[in-house]
Amino acid sequence: MKKAAIVIVSGRVQNVGFRYHTKGTALKHQIKGFVKNQYDGTVYIEAEGEETQLELFVMWCHQGPAWASVKQVHVQESQFVSYENFVIR
Numbered sequence: 001m002k003k004a005a006i007v008i009v010s011g012r013v014q015n016v017g018f019r020y021h022t023k024g025t026a027l028k029h030q031i032k033g034f035v036k037n038q039y040d041g042t043v044y045i046e047a048e049g050e051e052t053q054l055e056l057f058v059m060w061c062h063q064g065p066a067w068a069s070v071k072q073v074h075v076q077e078s079q080f081v082s083y084e085n086f087v088i089r
Helices: 018-028 051-061
Strands: 002-012 032-037 043-050 069-077 086-088
Touching: 002 051, 018 032, 018 043, 018 051, 018 086, 043 051, 051 069
Parallel strands: 032 086
Antiparallel strands: 002 043, 002 069, 032 043
16 A cells, blocks of 8 residues: 655754665665755655555664764655655755
8 A cells, every 4th residue: 555754854864965865765665755955954755655665764764874863753644646756856
């Protein structure tokens, strides 16, 4: 079953390759959507895919790449948009 989520990651998540590694992880789990930096220092992600793959992707977001220091991850279910790929914005 396909699901969609908005994920907001806070902590030391900018200037550490978070968006680049998020895209790689999304592709690995066949997740579509986008990732972008926010002005408040958080990373904003819209992600959609198969429920199990989306859960694995969100689990990765709690850790991020080696240089990141994730403090909090806020996840909320969202509307399915049918993104065609996963991009960095």
